[in-house]
Amino acid sequence: MATKDRIAGAALVLFALFVLSESRALPLGTVRQPGPSFVPVLLAALLLAFGALIAAIGGRSERFRSLRWRELPHGIAILGACAFSALALERLGYRITVLIVLFFLIKIVEKKAWLATTLVALALSFGSFYLFYTLLRVPLPLGPWGI
C-alpha cells in the first residue's frame, strides 16, 4: 500500500542514490585520509539507510492517495511569480519586477479591483525600494532608464 511515509522514504532513497552517483566524479580518498567526496558519500549512505527504514516501517502512516492538493494550482502560480522575479530582477530592475509580480498575484490570481491593485503595487514596489535602497543602502538592481 502506498502510504505517505513509504513514498517519502522511497524519494529519500532515490535522492541518496543520485548523490552517490554524482560523488563518483570526486576523489573519495581513504578512511584514514578522507577526500572531498568522503563525507558526502557517508551522508548519502546514512540517508539511504534512513529512507529505507522510513519506507519499511511506514506501512501504518496515512495513505498517499488521501492527500489533498487543492492549493497546488495556486502554489504553482506563486512559484511561477517567484521564478519570474528571479529571472527579471537584474534585467528589469527591482521596482518594475515587483510591480509586475504584485499585479499578477493581486489582480490575476486573487482577482482584486484595479484601483486597489494599482495602489498596493505602486506603494509596495516604490516604498520598499525607498526604504531599502535609499534609506538602508541595500544594493538593489536598477532596470532600464535607471528605474
Added chain:
Amino acid sequence: MLETLQNLYLGFTVALSPAVFLYAVIGCIIGTLVGVLPGVGPLAGISLLLPASFGMDATSAIVLLAGIYYGAMYGGSTTSILMRIPGEAASVMTCIDGYAMTRNGRAGPALAIAAVGSYIAGTVSVVALMLLAPPLANFALRFGPPEYCALLLLGLLALAYMSGGSILKALAMATLGLLFGMIGIDPMTGFFRFAYGVVELGDGIGVVPVAVGLFGLSEILLTAGEEAPPEVKKPRLADLLPSRQEWRDSVWPIGRGTVLGFLIGIVPGSAHIISSFVSYAVERRVSKHPERFGHGAIEGVAGPESANNSATSGAFVPMLALGVPSGPIPAVMLAALMVHGISPGPLLIQQQPQLFWGFIASMYVGNIVLLILNLPLVGVFVNILRVPYPYLYPAILIFCVLGVYAVNGSVVDVWIMIAMGALGYILRKLDFETAPIVLGVVLAPMLEMSFRQSLAMSSGDYTIFLSRPIATAMLAAGACLLLLSMLSLLRRGAGWRSALGLANVEKEDTHET
C-alpha cells in the same frame, strides 16, 4: 565583588553619558528595524553600518554596533511570530509555535513573551558575562577540532532525540540538511562539489534562502490557495498581553533558555542559531504536554527567544576576554575595535576599563531600551494581521525575495529559496519537520572541517576522538542518547510487524491452522 561593583559604576557613568546613551538607543532602533526585515540579518546590518562608526570614539562605536546586534535579535522574532518568516536563522524555531499562536489569536502574548524573555536573558547573561568571562573563555579555548566534531554530533543527536516526532524522520532531515551543506568548494582540497558550473554555489548554499524557503515560502504555498484563507484570529486589545497562565508557563523556559544560550554562546561557531534549536528541543522534552508544541505552546517561543539573546552575550566572552571572535558578528565588531587601535584580549579590562565596563553597562541600558521600544510596538506589529490575506501574502512574498536577494546580491539565492519553498511544501504535506534541515545546513561545513582536521591531526587515527576527555565525554553522551532512542523504538517495536503489514498475515495464518 566590591571591585566589580565599582567597575560597573564606572561603566554606568560611561553608558549613561548623553552621547553613548544616544548611540545605544540609535543602535537598538536600527537593530530592531534590521531584525524585522527578513533577510537583512544582524551581520548585514552591522557590516553596512560599520563604516559609519569609524568617525566615533571606540566606546560609542562598539555600543552602537552591540545595540544593532541586540536589536536585530529582538526584531527577528516579530516576522517569525506574525508571518512565519524567520528574520534570520536564529529565529527559525520561534516560527513554529509563535506563528501557531498567531493563528490562535495569541500574537500579542507571543510577541510580549519574546520581548520579556529576551530582556531577562539579555540582562542575566550580561551579569554572567561580567563575572565569568575570563574562566569560561579559557575553557572554550580548550576546544580543538575533535571537540568541535564531537560537540556538533552531540548537538545533532540531541536535537533528533528531543524532537517530538519520529526520531528517524528527524535524523533523515538533518542528514538531508548536512548533504545540502556539502555543496560548494571543499575547503581542504579546493574541489567544486555539486556546483554544476554555478560559480555562486562555490561558497555553498546560504542559511537565509534555505530558512526563508522552508519556512516562509512553504507556508505561503500551503495557505494561499485554501478556499478560506488561513484563519488568523484578529487580536483584541485585551489579548495583547499574556495571561497569568502564559506567564507561569514561560518562567522556566526563559530560565533554561538563558543558561543554555549563554553556555552555547561561548563556544565558537554559529552558537546563537544552535542555542535556539537546542532550547526548543529541551522544552519539548521536559514538557508535560509535548503534544502542544507546534500548535502554539508559549514555551516554544519563550525558550528559544531567551536562548538566542543569551547566546549573544555569551558570544562576547571569548571576544572581549581573549580577542577571539566566536562567529562572524563578533568578528566584525572585533574589526571595529581594531580600527580604533584597540586590541581585545586578556589585557583589555586592565588597559581600557572605561571601554570594557562601559560596554557591559551599555548592554543593561540597551536591554531596557529594547523592552521599552518593543512592548508598545507589539500592538502596532499585530495590526499587520488585519491586512486581508490576498494583499498580505504577495507583500510577504516580495519581502522574502528582497531579503534573500539582499544578503549576497545574487539571484542564485532566490532560486535556492524557490527550490527550498517547493521542498518545504512537499515535506510538510508528508508530515516531515523542516527545522533539522536548516540546522544541518548550518552545521555541515563546521562538522566536515572539524572531522577532517581531527584526522589530519592524528594522521588518520580515529582514536583521537576517544583520547581527549572533552570529546570522549560528548561522544559518550551522544551514544547514550542514541541508545535511549533505540530503546524507546524497541519498546514500541510491538507494532513493527503491523507497520510492515505483517500482523494481518500472521493472524490469517493462525486462523488457517
